[in-house]
Amino acid sequence: MATDYEKLYSAKSIVEKLNIPNKYMRRIMTNLSKNNFIVSIQGRDGGYKFMKSPDNIYLAEIIDSVDGIDKYMGCVLGFNECTPESSCAMHKSWTDTKEKLYNTLSKTSLANLIKDTINKF
Template identity: 30%
Template sequence: MLKISRMSDYAIVLLTAMAKLASEQQTARALSDQTGLTLPTVGKLVKMLAANELLCSQQGRHGGYRLARPADKISLADIIESIDGPIAMTECFTVEHDCEREADCGLKPHWKAINDGVRQLLDRTTLAELIEPIPQVPVWFDRRTPTATSATIRESGSDKSRQVGSAH
């Protein structure tokens, strides 16, 4: 299973909450209350995110944290790498990899393309996009073709479906 770490997930939750109040400075306690994350977890995350220049911190009585740059300039890749290190789909792309088969591996170029594609998607997805609402219309794609040429909305309580347009 491919998945990001729990701490990266929590960092994304934390930063999206902060992005909603972009100009406001937040304390660790307020962020904990807003997100439902424990105060020790928030404390650990804000330190890591500040060390990686995603957050700015201000000490003192009126201290707290704020985004270091606008939400549309912070990508998911930035967040994940600040918590987990470089994005790598396989061990081949980690710094400390040690593979005796590397010289004869025919899959490495394919994994590189996949790794690069995932990295690009995460790089293009910003905090600003994550705080935008997603339309809540349930859409099922026509499974007859892999390109999903038409989408169908199923009306609740009936077997009727209606075409809502092309996915091209």
């Protein structure tokens, strides 16, 4: 979809391509459109397209807006009271890993993903 980002894609075409449930996918798309990543056009010949260029959409933004980034930023071992001063055994190494991942996600745009490889999806 990002390969031709000004084109309108119907839910039906996306569902067929990705082989995922129709209604569920539409719910996700509606959510994305509420979060201003895509525009949804209702009515006959409607569909979804990007709101801005894929160069300017970063993975971290999407994750944060859909799932909430906090979900992935907590303690690996699930301790609530895990802080730098009083931390779990994996705290340091895991925090480092998270940071690195987050940096990558913040810098990687959808456009980057496209040009990287020959993709099926």
